[in-house]
Amino acid sequence: MARNLSMKDAINEAIDLEMTRDPSVILMGEDIAGGSGGQGEMDAWGGPLGVTKGLWGKHKERVMDTPLSESAFIGAAIGAAACGMRPIAELMFLDFMGVCFDQIFNQAAKFKYMFGGKAETPVVIRGMVGAGFRAAAQHSQMLTPLFTHIPGLKVICPSNAYDAKGLLIQSIRDNDPVIFCEHKNLYASMADVPAEAYTIPFGEAAIPREGKSATIVAYGLMVHRALEAAETLAKEKIDVEVVDLRSLSPIDMDTVIESVEKTGRLVAVDEANPRCSIAADVIASATEHAFKALKAAPIAITAPHTPVPFSAALEDLYIPSAARIADAVRKQVK
Amino acid sequence: MSDRIKQVVMPKWGLSMREGKVTKWIVKLGDKVSVGDELLEVETEKIASAVEAGDAGIVRRILGEVDTVYPVKTLLAILADEDVPDSEIDAFLSTYVPPVAEEGEEEVSAYQNVTLPVGEIRYAKYGDGAKTLIFIHGFGGDLDNWLFNTSGLADQFTIYAIDLPGHGRSVKAFKDPSLKGMADVVLSFMDELNIDHANLIGHSLGGAISMKTAIAAPKRVSSVTVFGSAGLGADINMDYINGFISAESRREIKPFLEQLFFDSSLVGRQMIDDILKYKRLDGVPEALRTLADTVFKGGTQAQTLADAFKATGIPLLAIHGKDDHIIPASHTDVVKGFAKVELFADTGHMSQMEKSKEANALIAAHAK
Amino acid sequence: MSNNPFPLPKEKLLEAYTKMKTIREFEERLHIEFAKGDIPGFVHLYAGEEASGTGIMMHLEDKDRIASTHRGHGHCIAKGVEVEGMMAEIYGKATGSCRGKGGSMHIADLSKGMMGANGILGAGAPLICGAGLAAKFRGDGGVGITFFGDGASNQGTVLESMNLAAIWNLPVIFVVENNGYAESTSIDYALAVDSYIDRAAGFGIPGVTVDGTDFFAVYEAAGEIIKRAREGGGPAFLECKMVRFFGHFEGDAQTYRAKGENEENRANKDCLKIFRSKVTKAGVISDADLNKIDDQVLARIEASVQKAKRDPLPTQKDLLTDVYVRY
Structure with a gap:
């Protein structure tokens, strides 16, 4: 059954469905639940814009708040992927790629080739891109060309809620590292989205x-x-x-x-x-x-x-x- | 509004149509037209078709421009008799207020879900005529395959169109993927919606399911109309069936969909995208495979129903495109002795869409 | 030989010696072959450091993961990667363990738990946190070991990973192989604290320093912290103090070293000599046993070089494969 869903909710639903379907899917990132270790509420934020809100309640220890330590947790997601997990790591703003890019472009992107085909790194690194949020120079960039330049990475940037859900599920099931770019000004955009899981293949405009x-x-x-x-x-x-x-x-x-x-x-x-x-x-x-x-x-x-x-x-x-x-x-x- | 001024508006074909593009005017200013004459061609995201005159008159104004997209209900032309002065038409146009687009209310209410023993089944309901029609789509199809028929017949009948299990937005699993199992679904649908008896209209595999339903419960089926029906012979184009199941991209599926139509240009971008949207749902390729392996086991149709159907005595109308590449038109030969058979020239497997006007007239005349 | 004072039975001691000797001869031979100009690119040799990798790896199984460094040949051999494939890889041959696409700095074999040598210093630490996390989710008692030199110990990735491993209580061991030089720069210049134990304590991680030229010291210290990690006790830090027999890379004139430093290292800090001396003095293994292993190892290395030289180069079709699983 299709409902009118925002892109934000469609992304949440895609992660939820895949975490439910596949126990090797884990989610990590800064404040993706929010409230870890505090005296107040757990899942206080569900991500800075609430995209992952509610997932901690459903999947508990598979939804991990991380310290503000992008190199460590993005690298850990990549390492876990090389060891059989399917991590989704949220980088919040993809502008933060600067501090952990080595793990992405020198490690995840190259494992398969450097190791003669003997490695698979099914990791999804997702985060916000784009301007229009009055967020200034370090929280607004569209760095897609930078990622697209790197062989070994797949780069996705959906324009609507329907595509976001199908492409994110494909990203999670995909066996290559995927950079999933979510435009922050599209989170509220609505589209008809089936409740079921579905995939949209990459490389089809x-x-x-x-x-x-x-x-x-x-x-x-x-x-x-x-x-x-x-x-x-x-x-x-x-x-x-x-x-x-x-x-x-x-x-x-x-x-x-x-x-x-x-x-x-x-x-x-x-x-x-x-x-x-x-x-x-x-x-x-x-x-x-x-x-x-x-x-x-x-x-x-x-x-x-x-x-x-x-x-x-x-x-x-x-x-x-x-x-x-x-x-x-x-x-x-x- | 003067009833001497007749409006020609952008039609609404099916629930999801919001706008259409005027591609060609068939009539010109000053032409005299009768009810049913084709006025212009309109292309929607799903399909192209002609807009027919709902009133008679002379074409006095052409407002819709070629290659321009207009929302549904936009005024495209004015018809009026000779004696209506231009000043009256101009006055009408100067005070004309374009209708406000309805925000999908109708769409929400027409698509509904019902829980049957097999699981959740989606259907659409239109009209409230005395006679009831139930439309059953074919392999890989959905209730929107009937959009020209349901919109054309809704003013005369109570119409239900269902998504079979494994199809459209219905449950993606089967209890029993055989014709018998599918007929059980139709009967349980009728039970659940308190439809005592109905006229069944089926396309392709849906035709076989309609006949099977009639054989299983003859008292509940008033008549059967089938288009490009399965269940009448052994042949089935397995290249199409297998290709439809395995195709993953627009590029892969397009040539298969083109086999469905006499005029392959009818396969529009939106039709392809809608089918891929369905096929990409988890479980769909597996469901289609299971169904195909059951009803087209070994590459032939598992059952022929002509004799058993004949025994029910229920009136049958079998319509088939002469250029059907999926199921040959010759299959209708076996029912010629007891059924009304109509073969459409220059028509492929989707005869109910390709010749919807003729199809609707035949359905209306055949319904009991 | 009834009285074995060592924590390992004789066959395990022989296995450890074989690994160390294989690493040594592999590196000594590369030193010679590289100078002949047959080996493309550059190589970083592990000779002198064998006791560290071997002492730790004797505790590991295939399910345990290691992340190595640019100086990774020894880690590969100790973790069970085949010497023949490694040699072919270093020669850039299609039969190499990475089909000639990785080379010396990127040898990996995930089926053996070897997550790769790494050309980026300190990059293995976050990756091994991921390996530890995966082991934790699987609940299989697996551990992850990340190696880095005293140079890379100053990378943010290593420090961030120590914090992450500590807060997530990951079964991860951080091993600094302190050979005294970050390329050409002395640790006395580059490390602000006096002791790695102090640094580990700053992350709430227990640390231990051992003489990395003594196989048994490494083996015992590693055994304790690996066991603790397997049982859910969390990360630990191990410093192996050791020496590097060769330069940072082959061709390094090593003018930054003190006069006579290399000779002193070879004479008194050779982990193989130390091992031999200990096991023969204790009467557990004879010189003859060890000499036999030496001969076998030399023969295997010789064969691997000859094979690597004969093996075919990759061809144009190999250029475009292995970038993606599916694209």
Whole structure:
């Protein structure tokens, strides 16, 4: 039975279902229950935004608050994964990756290859990404290009509650390390979500809107901006197709190229900084493989090459807007 | 509103349709149309189809633009007789207030769940006519396979469409994955909803289940209508069945779904996505495998029901697409002696969708 | 030989000697072969440190996990990884234990509980906390041992892991193999406290320091803390004071050492000599027994080098495999 569920609740439900199904699934992170060792309530927070609220009550010792010690607990999650567990480690804000990145990109990502195929590391590292929360430069980044660059990692960034649940369950069951990027400004977004467990395979883009005259490729929050732009453009008789990548590694370039071959125009939208971004990657690939189909130069709409600013006045300028996306398409269609 | 001004609006085909795209106008300004004439083509996320005139008149205004998406109930055209002056139409349009989109109330109430011995079964109910129709989908399908039929017939009948066990949003396990077990589910559904007797309409495997239900409880079945039905012969396209079960991605499943239709372009993105959403639920591929291994054991249909059904004396209408690639139209030969058989030209396995207008007229005429 | 004063029966003593000797000859041979230029990259040799890895590993089973260091050959051999696969790996051959994709610094065999040598100093400590956590959830009494040098002992990962292991009461042993040098920098420069015992105490972890050139000292100290960890007593810290016979890496001129330091180490701090002397003096094992093992080990190393040299290199198809389980 499908219910209208927020992305936050869909993520909670995905973890709950998998912890119930598979005793090797464990959850760890800072304040994911909250209240450990104190005199007050246990499960006081359920994560800083309450995403994991209630899971401690159901799964007790398999839901572990950690000390503020990212290298140690992220590494422990990876080590436990290499020893047969299926840990989900929450990094709270993925910006904190800086302090524990070695464990992720030098250890988890490389075990299988370095060890000649003889290791599996089924760990999920999930956390918040993205701007718009007035959380400033160290709590707002879209670091997806950084993770996507690393062979051995899989990188997922859902745009809606339905995809979030299916992709997270797939991440937990997947035998490779997965970086699961949750856009904090999408936690409240609602979608019809089946109550049952289901999986969405990696490397399959979604097409939330079909169209003939231009392709907008986006992921995460930017899918919504792209759809908003498409809505505006529809009133101008510009029929836009929106591709939601949702899985950045592996990436479904086939769907992007098919779409570009149909429309002849490509705008790639990325909340990340422009250099070596997902948008740059998509445009490079599409240009290489669908050059003859292009009727206009592809355009990347990204954040500027700056840290994320604090002031709302600046942050709103930083995040790619529907208006900028629509303008890019107009420029191509002219 | 003047009743001399007739509105043509974006139709609502099925519960989940919220908007549709005008792809082509079949009529032009000044054309005279009769009830049932095709006015324009509309493409939804699920399927493309023509909008028919609900009133007669002259096409006086065309408001819906091609390649534009409009919400359901949006005014697309005005029909009016010659004697209605333009000024009256303009006056109507100047004061026209677009209907406010209903926030899904109807959708919530139409989809319901009922707990049967087999487990939770989802169904949809529409209309409140004197005669009752129960729609039973085929292998891998769900109640939305009937969206053009239920929406087209709801004003005349009380309609139930069910998700069989292992399908749609119903329980993903079977008590008994045979035709007999499925017929038991239909009967227990009728018991639970106090439906004493009904007209059964089945598609494909659902056709065989309808006939099996009638054989098991002839007093409770007034008539049976089947589309592209199983249960009439041995052949079944196992490439399709196996491919449908094993396909995991859009790319893998699309060619199989295209086999279902005469015009494969009817397989839209949304149809594929909806089927994958279902197939990706835990337990679904296993349930489909179990069902296929039972009803299509060894790659042929495990049971043919024509003789046993004939003995019930219940009226049978067998409709089949001539270009059905899943179950051949020739299977209907065995019922020609006692049933009404209609073969649709240029039609594939999904005849109830592909020729919904003709199908609905036949269903309505056949129902007791 | 009725009176055996050692905590191990004779066959176990022979096994321990075989392991130590195998490590020694493996490293001595690599020292020679590396200089010939046949071995790609760089290697860090464990010679001189054998008693540490072996003394600890004699307590472990396959279900127990170890996380090793860049100087990992000895840990691998002591934990049961096959010498032939290791040698082929170091030569970059397709038959190597990592199919030529890891090399000296990344030899691993998870089926033997060997979670990998590691090119990142201190990186094994968080990983072994995970191994300890997994053992705790499984309830199989398994332990995790992480090795690091006196250099890596200053990594935040090691210190964070000591805290994590302590608060979660994990069956994890932190082993610092203190050979006195972090690459070329002396421990006297890089360690702020006088004793690792003090540092461990700061994390609420019991610590013990042993003479790492004495197999029996290591064996006994390790036995106690491993038993305690298996029984739910939580983590412990073990310092093995030892010497490194070679440089940080092959090719290191070692000008940072005092004059005569290496010669002194070879003469008086050789754990193999010390072991031989103890067991023969006690009359438990004869020189002849040990010499026989020496010959067998030398023959095995020789064969492994010859095989490694003959074995095929990986090919282009191997470049793209083993990145993901499924992609």
